[in-house]
Amino acid sequence: MIPQIGFSEMLLLGILALVVVGPKDLPLMMRKFGRFTGKLRMMAFEFRQSFDELGRQAELDELRKEVEALKKESGLDDMQKEFEQTDADIAKDAGEAVNKMKSDFEKTNAEAEIAPPEKTKTEAIESEVSETDALKAKKILEDQSIQTDSKKIGDKATS
Numbered sequence: 001m002i003p004q005i006g007f008s009e010m011l012l013l014g015i016l017a018l019v020v021v022g023p024k025d026l027p028l029m030m031r032k033f034g035r036f037t038g039k040l041r042m043m044a045f046e047f048r049q050s051f052d053e054l055g056r057q058a059e060l061d062e063l064r065k066e067v068e069a070l071k072k073e074s075g076l077d078d079m080q081k082e083f084e085q086t087d088a089d090i091a092k093d094a095g096e097a098v099n100k101m102k103s104d105f106e107k108t109n110a111e112a113e114i115a116p117p118e119k120t121k122t123e124a125i126e127s128e129v130s131e132t133d134a135l136k137a138k139k140i141l142e143d144q145s146i147q148t149d150s151k152k153i154g155d156k157a158t159s
Helices: 007-021 024-074 076-114 121-158
Strands: none
Touching: 007 076, 024 076
16 A cells, blocks of 8 residues: 655655655755656556556457357357358359350250241241232232233324
């Protein structure tokens, strides 16, 4: 424990130091004493900090051990391994499905390049319509040319 020094004790120590050291060297001695006490305080503070740090470290180690024990008791490690295995299985299955889809796509694409293109319903209807229109147009032209020819013949006959 630190002894408690009151005002009267401090005054007595000051007078004693003045008599023993003398007024000339008293400020120098007080300065050295102040530096010495400052160094002592700093060393005490560092010592206390190191003990506090050791105590905190010991508490943390204890807590880590407790957490590890709880993990083992509750089976969290086993569940984590199970989840990782399931995740790996899902990734593997997804990769296989993607590869299968790629190969099917490439196979279908290769077949599409080999086979001649078929007409779609729209193209078939358009070709039928255009053929029908062509026949109608041909018939109309023939009718017009027949009418024109008959007019020419009629004009020649009247002239």
